[in-house]
Amino acid sequence: MRQLVIFERVYLIGHIVSMVFGLVGILLIIPNAELILSLSEVGQTAMQWSMAGGGVAYMILGALAVFLYAKRTLGLGRALCFFIPAVSISLTSELLGTSTGFPFGGYSYLSGLGYKIAGLVPFTIPLSWFYVGFVSYLLARVGLEVDQKPSLLRHVGAIALGALLLTSWDFVLDPAMSQTSLPFWYWHQPGAFFGMPYQNFAGWMGTGSVFMTAAALLWRNNPIKLERSQLNIPLIVYLANFGFATVMSLAAGFSIPIVLGVLLGVAPAVALWLRSPSFSTAVAVEATTKEVPVTSVNVAFK
Template sequence: MTDPHRPSVSPRLLAITLGFFAGSIAFSLVGMMLMRVVPSVAALAGPALPWLMKAPTWLYMLALPAIALMLHLPALGWWRSGFMLVWGSFIGMMAELMGTGTGYPFGAYSYTAFLDPKILGHVPFLIPLSWYAVSALALDIASRLSLSRGQRILAAAAFMVLWDVALDPAMGAAFPVWTWETEGFFYGMPAVNWVGWYLVSIVIVWGYEFLGAFTLTDPPRHTVTAWLVNGAFPIGICIVSGLYGAALIGAVALLLPLLALEAHRATQTAVG
């Protein structure tokens, strides 16, 4: 029975948002493939080409946090869901501003003009929302593993880093949304970037757990779907761009949290 005191989310609205989310990814990947196979397609688009490239990306970056919010709103309510949105976005924004300004904690990098406009001329406005969305999904998955609170925080932060394994070569090398100022070991990315990702993710997830009292007594059904569809975007970009090694490594990394979840379920079933 539905709790009348908790907000509800229309299954149709969630399905439509997931559809737009997946559609924006498919549109972008098909467009990239067409421009590589048939370069003359770009000329046919004419002055509309920049918008045809940017609009699906903006839709993707808006749909992702909307999905995370809708997934957790019924269980967490407006106050805790709103706190997570603000906290995750704020910490992500501050980390990105510090990173683009000082090189810490991710290494020296800067964003290209593709996702303009930028906060203080450094960080695209929609980037902080991605920190919130993916960290919320990561903690959701970690919370299903029967871990202690401290273990959940560390696991969710690790899942964030695993998501970045495909993201960074896709957005830093294949289709540069940001550029590294020093040559790193993994498709131009320095190793310190993952250290920075892990530390920032710990701060974000710590806030969700200790300040936002994150609890999911009835875990949402579509978290795994959102995780997989979201991860398919950078993996697809790597494939279309010929970075097959990055795509393979990224796919394995993306699946590790889900394999841990499946192993946990199997253990629970065997014990039960």
Template sequence: MRTDRRTTTLWWFIAAQLVLAVGTTLAGWPQPILNVVLLVVIVAMHALRRYTLASFAVFAGITFVVSNVYENLSIVTGFPFGDYYYSDALGLKLFLVPLVIAPAYFATGYFSWQIAHVLLAVRDARPRGRDVVLVPLIASFVMVMWDLVMDPNAATAGGSWIWEDGGGYFGVPVSNFAGWFLCVYTIFQLFAFYLARRGPAAIRPEAETVGDAFWYQAIVPYVSVALVLTARFLTREDGIVTDPAGQNWQLADLGETTMLVSVFTMYFVALLSTLLVGRSRRDRTPV
């Protein structure tokens, strides 16, 4: 059953709220926890159109366990992200990791998962055959884009987490991105295995008939992130921030670099995904 006009309008309103939530979070507004909660609520409303409540809970559970294990392990041992620790800026912690981190992984991971389906032209809610591996792989690359544009500011001017030995990318080491890829790939691959094992029982009966608006709404967060970074570049402030390794970084350079990176990652993926959804619609239209 196709989404009717009223439902489509409702979901676009929700997508607009998502822009606000993602944008204010990345802009460093003082309510990151509230914004992540809003993101999770929006993700739930979007995801439960395709996945059963049980599948949704499994994805949330996998994300919570895997992200916390990897993050706490890295803070204690340095593997897989590197040597870092969280400041008190993000609130209460579970062991050494703020409680808000796992929901943030969950929300951004969900949209990366959906974008991977678009890029691979996989409309099935349940990956099959080689897509059981390909969807998690592509979703992991797409997911790391978030960290590529977010971490430099959060780890320096934002002060949300601290890299003890610094790094070449505005105080962030290469190991951080390798660790992120490993972490999110583990999450996606476990979820793909779950969906493959559960079969049709993992998805809603109407899952394969969602309209194009469903896919466009999953693209909105990527546009939002890129727009925020562009706005930050246009309103950049002069100044210097020093990382724990003693390296000085120009705030203007940080803003310009992350904006430029977002153009060829977030903007590009959003544009390509939008074109692919539109092309898919044309291919399904009888001539």
């Protein structure tokens, strides 16, 4: 278990460092190519690596960190029960989107995010759906106490809120990543929301809701019992990726997407983390549940 935690932390740190390198390369080096000449040999090598594989690295490292976290806290079975639907359903949506325009609108990926599946979708894209989708849904599920007070309303609320957190990240990321000096995808017909069609958000909400529903059904016989401190990694991953998108949008001059993302993504994510049970609450609940069968046995003996 200790080795698992070490690898998880290494991948998480690498994920964040890769995002920082990516920001430096996209926002500073590319617009000012002469800066490369002023760097040391090590600095030039680092920037070349950043440009060649930084986007691929940060998504792979993010997926590895979150998968190891899921395996450590929930077990391998539940980790796979989220990973497989998230990757397969999001990839299906992306392949449909890039070939037919449904459900996101017409768009195409450019280079910079790795090998393209069927020549359309970089293999890293489903990985990003997985790791941001997982932390979004877990924050919503634990924060709404779905497994402590299970009900259909709480399950639906967690799926809807998890999909909203996921989509709010895209509010901020998509306009900047498609219009930066080194764009990673482009819209065939730019939409009304800072270049994005509103249909894109419906596609994100729908895709996220579908794979989160699939995971919820697969988890139905395995309740999740996590306390607030165990949600630190999901919150860090969500905020780090939101921070990356925020810097990109600020550099592009987009402020409204950031405000919407904070209101609909960051604020709810932090609130859900704060609502999650603390250690003392979790212990109290567990102690209460353990007292019930003891009382029942005493009554039976009488």
